Amino acid sequence: MIRTIVIGAAGRMGRRLVANIMASETLTLAGATEFVESPLLGEDAGLVAGCGPAGVKITANLEELVKNADAVINFATAGVVESTKLAVANGCAVVIGTTALSQAEKGQLAELADNGGRIVSSYNMSVGVNLLFKLVGEAARTLGLDYDCEIIEMHHNQKKDAPSGTAVRLAEVVCEARGWNYGTDVRHGREGLVGARTRHEIGMHSLRGGDVVGDHTVIFAIDGERVELTHKASSRDTFVKGALRAVEFLHNAQPGLYDMQDVLGLK
Incomplete structure (x- = not known):
């Protein structure tokens, strides 16, 4: 099983990611994070997602989680480069669904990939x-x-x-x-x-x-x-299922910066 962390686990996309990972036959939920002021810190991520207990509490400490994980999924709008650096430094693959990245941020992600990171970043995961x-x-x-x-x-x-x-x-x-x-x-x-x-x-x-x-x-x-x-x-699950496919793709991929066209073999 691919141990996977969800960043922004209490958001609309995060909750669906948690639910789909819990139902997956290839991925397992290894961590869930939220911003430091979130009122849901300490809550069970599965219960927050509305699909039963996951045994994983929502935390603001990504640094501890990445030490025991294989992959990180991030649809958050803030701190994308910083969280990716932390994940890559600990050997985690990273799937990024954030759409509002600047050219500078895209360049930093490419640099991380050039230095051994396995990253899928896509405008749309569907x-x-x-x-x-x-x-x-x-x-x-x-x-x-x-x-x-x-x-x-x-x-x-x-x-x-x-x-x-x-x-x-x-x-x-x-x-x-x-x-x-x-x-x-x-x-x-x-x-x-x-x-x-x-x-x-x-x-x-x-x-x-x-x-x-x-x-x-x-x-x-x-x-x-x-x-x-x-x-x-008609459902956010269409993006979630694509993100999970990206995690599976990266599990055996060489270092590099990929997009969903790579994941789906459309190039």
């Missing part, structure tokens, strides 16, 4: 979304520059970042296929008399409301037809 990345790339190359491209994403009303990391990656995939640049060729929303749509842009639109887990649609449009590729997540 198997279906990662298939969408591949299909969007193929569509962009096949349809060519004559098709206007627009991206629409919708998430729950508590999501902090916009656009979503998945939407950003979808735009990057189109840019890569077209030889464009995300920083200069993606247009975030439109307001007022903006004039006719240019040929050289990707429209990006973020919607927020209710409890939507995650919807992403990429539209390719030309006079006479429209191609739409859509993924809709």
